[in-house]
Each structure stands twice: as C-alpha cells, then as structure tokens.
Amino acid sequence: MTQQTPYHEDQETDNNTSNNTHFDDILGQYITRRDLIKKTASGTIALALAATVTGCASSQSTAKQGQRSSHLPTAKRPEKLTFQPVAKNKLDLITVPEGYQVNVLYSLGDSIHPNYGAWDDNNIPSGPSFQFRSGDCHDGIHFFGLNKKTKRLDDTFSEEGLLVMNHEYINPTFLHAKGPTSVNGHRPEDEVIRENNAHGVSVIHVKKNEITQHVEMIKNSVFNRRITTYTPMDFSGAAAGSPLLVTPYSPKALKTRGTHNNCGNGYTPWGTYLTTEENFIGYFQRSSTDDAKRQPHDIAALKRYGLKAGSSSKYEWDTAIGQIEPQEHYDRWKANVTADSASQDYRNGPNTFGWMVEIDPFDIKHNPVKRTSLGRFAHEDSACRAVEGMPLAFYMGDDSRGEYIYKFVSQAKWDAKDANAGYKAGDKYMDKGTLYVAKFNQDGSGQWIELSYGKNGLDQSNKIYPFSNQADVVTFARMAADSVGATKMDRPEWCTINPENGEIYVTLTNNSNRGKDYPTDAANPRNYQDLYADKKTQKGNVNGHVIRFKEQDDKTNALQFQWDIYLFGAEASMNANINLSGLTDNNDFSSPDGMWFDSRGILWLQTDDSAYTDVTNCMMLAALPGYIGDGTVATTSNGQQTRVGAKVTDDNLRRFLVGPVEAEITGITMTPDNKAIFVNIQHPGEESASYDKPNSHWPASQSTANSSARPRSATVVITRKDGGRIAGN
Ligand code: FEO
Ligand code: CA
Ligand code: CA
Ligand code: CA
Numbered sequence: 001m002t003q004q005t006p007y008h009e010d011q012e013t014d015n016n017t018s019n020n021t022h023f024d025d026i027l028g029q030y031i032t033r034r035d036l037i038k039k040t041a042s043g044t045i046a047l048a049l050a051a052t053v054t055g056c057a058s059s060q061s062t063a064k065q066g067q068r069s070s071h072l073p074t075a076k077r078p079e080k081l082t083f084q085p086v087a088k089n090k091l092d093l094i095t096v097p098e099g100y101q102v103n104v105l106y107s108l109g110d111s112i113h114p115n116y117g118a119w120d121d122n123n124i125p126s127g128p129s130f131q132f133r134s135g136d137c138h139d140g141i142h143f144f145g146l147n148k149k150t151k152r153l154d155d156t157f158s159e160e161g162l163l164v165m166n167h168e169y170i171n172p173t174f175l176h177a178k179g180p181t182s183v184n185g186h187r188p189e190d191e192v193i194r195e196n197n198a199h200g201v202s203v204i205h206v207k208k209n210e211i212t213q214h215v216e217m218i219k220n221s222v223f224n225r226r227i228t229t230y231t232p233m234d235f236s237g238a239a240a241g242s243p244l245l246v247t248p249y250s251p252k253a254l255k256t257r258g259t260h261n262n263c264g265n266g267y268t269p270w271g272t273y274l275t276t277e278e279n280f281i282g283y284f285q286r287s288s289t290d291d292a293k294r295q296p297h298d299i300a301a302l303k304r305y306g307l308k309a310g311s312s313s314k315y316e317w318d319t320a321i322g323q324i325e326p327q328e329h330y331d332r333w334k335a336n337v338t339a340d341s342a343s344q345d346y347r348n349g350p351n352t353f354g355w356m357v358e359i360d361p362f363d364i365k366h367n368p369v370k371r372t373s374l375g376r377f378a379h380e381d382s383a384c385r386a387v388e389g390m391p392l393a394f395y396m397g398d399d400s401r402g403e404y405i406y407k408f409v410s411q412a413k414w415d416a417k418d419a420n421a422g423y424k425a426g427d428k429y430m431d432k433g434t435l436y437v438a439k440f441n442q443d444g445s446g447q448w449i450e451l452s453y454g455k456n457g458l459d460q461s462n463k464i465y466p467f468s469n470q471a472d473v474v475t476f477a478r479m480a481a482d483s484v485g486a487t488k489m490d491r492p493e494w495c496t497i498n499p500e501n502g503e504i505y506v507t508l509t510n511n512s513n514r515g516k517d518y519p520t521d522a523a524n525p526r527n528y529q530d531l532y533a534d535k536k537t538q539k540g541n542v543n544g545h546v547i548r549f550k551e552q553d554d555k556t557n558a559l560q561f562q563w564d565i566y567l568f569g570a571e572a573s574m575n576a577n578i579n580l581s582g583l584t585d586n587n588d589f590s591s592p593d594g595m596w597f598d599s600r601g602i603l604w605l606q607t608d609d610s611a612y613t614d615v616t617n618c619m620m621l622a623a624l625p626g627y628i629g630d631g632t633v634a635t636t637s638n639g640q641q642t643r644v645g646a647k648v649t650d651d652n653l654r655r656f657l658v659g660p661v662e663a664e665i666t667g668i669t670m671t672p673d674n675k676a677i678f679v680n681i682q683h684p685g686e687e688s689a690s691y692d693k694p695n696s697h698w699p700a701s702q703s704t705a706n707s708s709a710r711p712r713s714a715t716v717v718i719t720r721k722d723g724g725r726i727a728g729n
Contacts, residue, residue: 014513015306016402018464018482075674077500077601078729080651081622085586088616092661092701094681099721104699105206105215105678106163107714108175110134112204112217112224121710124177127193128324131226135167136175136198138680138713140265140381140594141667142273144361146205146223152362152420153271158671160207162223162361163678164273165667165715166262170198171683172315174710179691185319192320192330199260200228201275203361213675213719227359227368229258230329237373237431242471243342244351248328251343256352256370257332264381264494264594265667266356266394270418270425273359275368276379278399280353281306284335285313293337294347297465301476306400307335307350351475356382356396358430360422369423371430373470374408375451375477383495385502385556386414392429393556395504397492398478401511402518404486405438405495406477407448409557435474436559437486438549440523444643446549446561449484451477456484490514490524490541494595496603498548501627505548505566507592509608514540515638523547523563525642528578530571533614542611543569543590548645550628564628564643567592567605567653571612577637582647587621587654588612594620594666600674602727604656608664608682617658618665620679622727624652656727657718660684660698660711667715674725677718685711 083097094102109119113132119125125133142164145157172180175198176191205221208214217224233256235245245253259277266274288310291299302308318333332346339345354376359368374382377398385393392410397403411432418425436448450456453470458480460466465479473480490511497504514520515527516539526545530538546567551558570579572588583589594606603623631645659665659681667680685696691710699716700709720726 014401014517015304016400016478016482016488020482020485074599075725075728077624078727081624081654081727082729083622083654083656083727085650085654086619086656086658088585088588088619088655089658090617090661091658092684092696092698094660094698094702094716095658096718097656100718101721102702103215103717103719104702105715105717106134106138106202106204106217107699108134108136108198108712112202112219112226114220119712124175127190127195127197130194130197131228133197133226134202135200135226135228136170136713137168137682138715139166139168139263139667139682140275141165141669141678141680141715142265142267143669143671143678144267144271144273145672146362155672158208158673158675159210160205161671162203163206163669163715164201164203164265164359164361165680166201166265166275167199168263168278168682169261170195170315171686171713173688173691174685174694174712176691180315182316182319187316187320189320189322189324192315192317193324195315196229196258196317197226199262200226200231201259201262201273201359202226203359208671208676211723213723215676215717215719222364223361225364227259229260231258231368233257233259233357233368233370235372236369236427237371238474239372239376239471242469242475244348244471244475246342247332247346247348247352248343249332255367259357259368260353262357263379263399264397266382266384268358268384268426268429269386269392269414269416270421270429271360271362272422272426273361274382275357275359276381277353277355277357278378278380280378281350282314283317283353284311284333284350285318286311286335290336301465301479302335302350304476304478305350305354351376354379356394356430358423358426363422366423369426371426372474373431373433373435375406375435375474377406377478378403380492381494383497383504385497385504387502387556388416389413390556391433393551394430395495395497395506397495397506399491399493399509401491401513402488403478403492404481405489405492405506406481407436407438409434409436435477437481437484439485440487440521440563442522442641444522444562444564446563448559448561449486451480451484458483487521487523488518490544493593496595496597498597498601498603498625499599500601501550502554503548503550503628505546505595505597505603505625507595507605508541508545508547509591509593510541510544510569510611512538512540512542516540520636520638520640522640522642523565525565525636525638525640526568526578527638527640528636530574530611532611538611543571544592545569546592546595546605548625548628562628564631564645566625566645567623567648568644571615575637577635580634580636580644583653584650586650587648589619589621589655593664594668596668598670598674599672600728604668606665606668606679608666617661618663619655619659620657620665620668622654622656623648660701661696662686662688663696663698670726674728675719675723677726678715679718680713680715682713684713
C-alpha cells in the first residue's frame with residue numbers, strides 16, 4: 001500500500017497562453033433517497049408537502065438594488081466598525097472579538113440522518129455512509145429562510161432555514177482511516193466512494209433560538225440531503241443537447257451525473273442556490289496516445305482547459321475496480337477516445353463539468369440543473385443583480401492565473417412575482433441571455449464584449465476554435481474570450497454587489513506570474529517581491545487585490561463600465577507604493593478570496609493565503625467601503641499607473657476573525673436578522689505529513705486544550721453573547 005500525496009487546492013495552472021493583451025454505516029449498497037423516504041413515515045408526509053407547494057408561494061417581495069429581493073426591513077449600515085479588531089495570530093483556534101462566541105455546527109463526517117451515528121476518529125464511517133454525512137472542505141454557503149407553512153423561501157425568517165453549502169474537494173490524509181491508499185495501482189473502492197460522496201453540496205435544515213441565538217441542525221428533516229458526484233443532473237441552456245455533451249450516460253446530451261470542485265457560490269432572486277465547478281479538470285485521466293485520435297481543435301480545447309494527453313487524475317478514481325458500484329462509475333473519469341462514437345466512451349467527460357449549477361433547496365423532487373448558457377470555465381462564484389424591470393446580470397470569475405471576469409445578462413426582465421418560482425424561474429432567466437467578458441482599460445473605463453456565435457469573429461473562421469454554434473461558444477468560453485481580447489486577471493475569485501449603490505466587487509486573489517508571463521496593466525498593476533519566513537522570495541502580485549466596477553447608467557445590461565481598485569492586500573509594513581490602501585496591523589491581509597455584502601452593506605472579506613501565513617493564519621475582515629472614484633490615480637512600486645480607492649481606516653476595515661492552523665476561511669452567510677453569521681473553515685492542518693501527525697486539531701481544539709483529534713473542515717456559527725446584530729451597534 002502506498003500513501004498518496006495530498007492534493008492542494010492552490011494549483012491554478014497557467015493554461016491561458018492566448019496572446020491577446022491581455023447509512024447504518026455498514027449498509028452494503030446504496031439506498032436511494034426515494035427508498036429512504038418511503039421508509040420514514042414523517043419523511044413521506046414532508047416530501048408530499050414539499051412537492052405540492054413547489055412554485056406556489058409567491059412572496060410579496062419587492063426587488064431592490066442588491067442580490068436578493070426582500071421585504072425584510074433591513075437594518076441600517078453602521079457609521080463605523082466598533083468591535084475590537086482581532087490580532088494576527090497563529091493559534092489553532094478561531095479567534096473573534098470580545099463579546100462574540102463561536103459554535104461548531106457541521107463538521108466533516110457529521111450525520112444528517114437519524115439512522116447514522118456520530119463521526120468517530122477511530123472508526124471512520126464507510127464510503128457509502130457519506131451519502132448521509134457532511135462532505136469535506138466546506139466552501140461557499142447560503143442561508144435560505146424557511147417559511148414553516150409554505151415550506152418555501154421566506155427571507156424574513158431567521159428562526160428556521162436551509163443552509164446550503166459546497167464541499168469543494170477533499171483532504172484524503174484525514175478522510176480515510178490511514179490516509180489514501182492504493183493497491184497494485186488501484187484505489188480501494190470504499191475509499192473512492194467515500195471521496196466521491198465527500199464532494200458536492202450539503203443542504204441542512206437548521207433552527208435558531210430567538211433568545212440565545214443558538215443554532216442547531218434538525219437532524220430528522222426531509223430537507224437534509226447531499227448532492228455528490230453521483231447525483232443525476234439536467235443540462236439546460238445553450239449547450240444542452242450539443243454533441244460536445246454526449247456521453248454513454250446520456251446519448252442525447254440532456255443529462256449528466258454529479259458536480260465537483262464546488263468552490264464559491266451564488267443565489268438567485270427566486271430562492272435557489274448556485275454552485276460552481278472550479279478545478280474540475282484535474283479529476284480526469286487522459287492517455288498519452290489520445291491526441292492521435294482527436295481533431296486539432298479538440299486537442300487545443302482540452303489543452304486550454306488544462307487536460308493534456310498523458311494527464312493522470314489527481315485522486316485516481318479511474319483506477320478503482322467496481323465491486324460495489326458498476327465499473328462504469330470509475331471508467332467515466334477516463335477522457336479517452338476508445339470507441340466509435342461519443343455515446344460509447346467518456347471522451348466528453350470533461351465537457352460535462354465547469355458549469356454553473358442551480359439547486360433548489362426546497363425542491364427535493366427535481367434534478368439540479370447545469371445552466372450552460374453561463375459558460376464553461378473554472379467557475380468560482382457568482383453574484384446576481386436583480387432590479388425590477390431590468391434584465392438580470394450574473395457576474396462570475398474564472399479562477400486561474402490570467403483568466404477572465406464574465407457577465408451573463410438574461411433576456412427576460414426581472415419580475416418580482418417570480419421570487420419563489422424555483423427551477424421554472426431558472427429556465428426563464430438563465431437559459432436565454434447573452435454572455436459577455438470584461439476588458440479593463442487603462443483610463444478606468446471598461447467594456448463588456450459579447451460572446452455570441454456569429455459576432456466578434458466567433459464563427460467557423462475563428463483561428464482559436466472553429467465555433468459552429470452557441471453551444472461551442474459557451475463550452476469553450478475561455479477560447480471565445482481569448483479571441484475577443486479580454487483582460488487577463490489575477491485569478492478572479494468571488495463577486496458581490498454593494499446593496500447601497502449596485503457596484504460590483506471581485507476578489508483577485510494573487511498571481512505569482514504577474515509581471516512575468518502576464519505583463520502588469522492598470523487593473524492588475526502590481527509586481528513586487530516579498531520574503532516568506534525571511535527565506536523564500538515571493539514574486540508577482542503576492543497579496544492580491546479587490547477590483548470594483550459600476551455599470552454605465554447603472555444598467556444591468558450596460559456594455560460599458562467604470563472601475564477602480566477598492567483594496568490592495570499587503571503587509572502593514574510594506575512600502576506605500578505596495579501597501580496602496582494604507583493597511584495597518586488592525587487590518588492587513590493577503591489573498592482575498594471569499595467576499596460578500598450582507599443586507600446592511602457591510603462587506604465581509606475572507607482569505608485563502610499562503611503568502612503571509614508565516615505571520616498569521618487566514619482571516620476574515622469586515623469593511624464599510626466607499627464608492628468608485630473616491631480615491632486617486634496611483635503609481636505602484638513597479639511603475640504601473642492604476643486607480644485606487646480611498647485609503648482605508650481602522651474604522652472602515654477591521655479584522656473580525658482569525659482561523660485555525662493551515663485553514664482557509666471561505667464561505668459566509670447570515671440569518672436575515674443579522675444575528676448569526678455562518679462561516680466555513682476549510683482544510684485545517686492541510687500541510688500535515690500524515691494522518692497520525694496532524695498539524696491542527698481543530699475543531700476539537702476550539703473547546704478542548706491538548707486535543708489529539710483529527711482536523712476536520714467545518715461550518716461555524718458566530719453570535720453575540722448579548723444576542724445583538726453582528727458588527728452592529
Ligand atoms: Fe476554490 Fe478559487 O478557490
Ligand atoms: Ca512576508
Ligand atoms: Ca475560493
Ligand atoms: Ca483560493
């Protein structure tokens with residue numbers, strides 16, 4: 001048996017070589033959800049109820065400027081931040097300001113069904129049981145208030161709700177009893193099933209005590225479910241039915257199985273959850289002889305998405321021998337031409353991932369839907385701007401070095417009557433519309449360039465890819481964007497919209513290659529050096545930044561925008577032409593990633609860092625941003641002119657939380673009353689050499705000193721001891 005190298009998320013590759021500028025636990029087989037519900041009397045009733053109310057509970061919402069229509073009397077944005085800033089630290093704990101408390105709600109392996117027992121470090125549950133347990137590497141998350149009568153969304157409800165969250169990937173070292181193993185080149189099937197089930201999405205039903213604000217999971221709720229790499233899904237939109245999506249599973253290219261590498265998230269104004277498929281490509285194997293069986297444009301597309309011939313799959317699911325599951329469940333990770341047609345092999349497997357996936361947490365009857373019109377790339381996050389009477393705009397990042405920022409504009413204009421219409425609203429607003437990619441100009445202006453078949457050179461004569469229809473354009477959106485001269489960005493991560501003024505914020509986490517393969521430009525202006533632990537030299541855009549833009553005339557379908565850089569990550573002690581936002585010890589940070597405006601207009605910023613971790617663990621900050629143009633033109637240490645927002649102060653940017661050892665802070669949501677904030681802690685102790693030598697013991701270390709427990713990714717809920725609003729007055 002051999003131990004495999006753990007996979008680290010931060011493996012964003014440089015694929016953009018375009019030259020534009022820029023159960024009981026021992027159950028031996030799966031039990032379907034339907035079977036399970038039949039066996040659970042209360043569940044049967046709940047399922048029937050949920051099915052009958054789907055789509056009927058139209059709320060009286062009125063759309064507002066931000067991401068969610070709501071009739072909630074939203075609290076005002078505070079004038080300034082008053083909590084005590086948390087000091088940088090390397091403790092194996094979550095540290096929060098005085099007066100706040102942290103509770104661990106939902107950790108790797110926790111059961112979501114009464115038939116399944118608690119997690120036990122010394123008796124790791126079976127692979128199949130993870131269909132009813134928390135997945136690993138918690139990421140994007142959203143709270144949907146649950147109206148107890150209608151069983152649908154009501155975002156005035158804080159006492160009960162559905163928490164929906166991503167499980168981005170896995171830390172195999174701690175997922176299995178003795179880390180990941182392989183026998184004669186084959187991964188053991190139970191491990192592979194556990195790994196498949198530990199990916200995807202969780203929906204958990206939670207309730208909050210109105211007095212104490214204590215939050216707990218309702219374990220026997222029919223809404224609790226896992227969506228994994230096995231879950232059947234539908235294709236909808238521009239690429240549905242395309243030859244590019246044909247597989248043996250769905251020769252008509254209308255269905256597929258599973259979602260994985262779900263990173264950032266989004267949510268719609270009609271109460272559904274959006275999960276993204278980010279670093280999906282690494283899950284596929286491709287043999288070294290496969291190029292000889294493919295067309296040149298097909299090979300170019302595989303290369304552009306990072307799957308060269310000879311690539312092995314990072315978890316080697318393709319090596320498992322099917323004894324519990326059909327062999328086909330493992331063969332589907334081999335993206336090779338081995339048969340006469342695409343309906344007989346999995347050559348198109350990679351094309352079935354990289355999409356934006358819609359999940360209606362209240363609808364347990366219908367399949368999730370891959371909304372292909374929004375393009376295929378390393379989707380990180382999305383933010384939807386809904387203004388009554390205007391088309392909807394979805395802003396999205398493609399997180400790899402030198403990739404792009406995209407916008408999808410719906411053909412239909414937003415009608416608040418659709419506020420609880422489920423997948424039907426998704427069909428209306430996400431299937432028909434126009435995809436754009438962003439170009440940032442030196443002077444602070446920018447353009448949205450349309451990615452539609454037959455426009456801007458996107459046709460069969462295109463030299464990068466011979467596009468024949470819109471299905472080709474969306475499936476190979478990166479190549480379409482290459483050919484229209486989009487701006488190569490420093491790894492676009494999360495997007496969010498300021499509810500006060502409709503400005504759109506995007507985190508650009510870092511780019512070690514900026515200034516080398518990617519020349520600096522005004523929107524990605526920094527290339528500098530920094531020392532890590534006084535030893536290793538770090539280069540490029542070491543600490544990342546946050547860009548923001550405002551659409552012309554404030555229209556969601558504008559083709560022009562204005563931009564500036566709201567915030568530059570830096571160490572407080574760096575020179576002023578690197579620390580351009582004037583960060584101090586109370587708010588300095590590196591590698592912004594998760595980011596979200598709450599309903600009051602407080603911006604929450606989370607880090608996924610490896611550049612400043614010699615000094616501090618990853619963190620979350622709260623901010624009260626200004627607006628585009630509140631700053632100046634500035635020149636960076638490398639002589640690049642840029643546009644920077646007003647310098648921050650301790651009153652409008654403060655560190656709220658520091659996480660445990662080797663953990664990323666990612667994923668954030670709140671109850672509508674702003675009294676409970678949910679945050680995900682991903683991969684504590686990820687650098688550990690072996691399962692029996694953990695570098696972190698979190699979450700056990702949060703309550704027990706001298707714990708020897710395994711580290712586990714988890715959702716925490718933070719509340720005020722006095723029951724007040726988070727970061728409120
Ligand atoms: Fe999964 Fe781009 O962070
Ligand atoms: Ca440093
Ligand atoms: Ca991320
Ligand atoms: Ca990241």
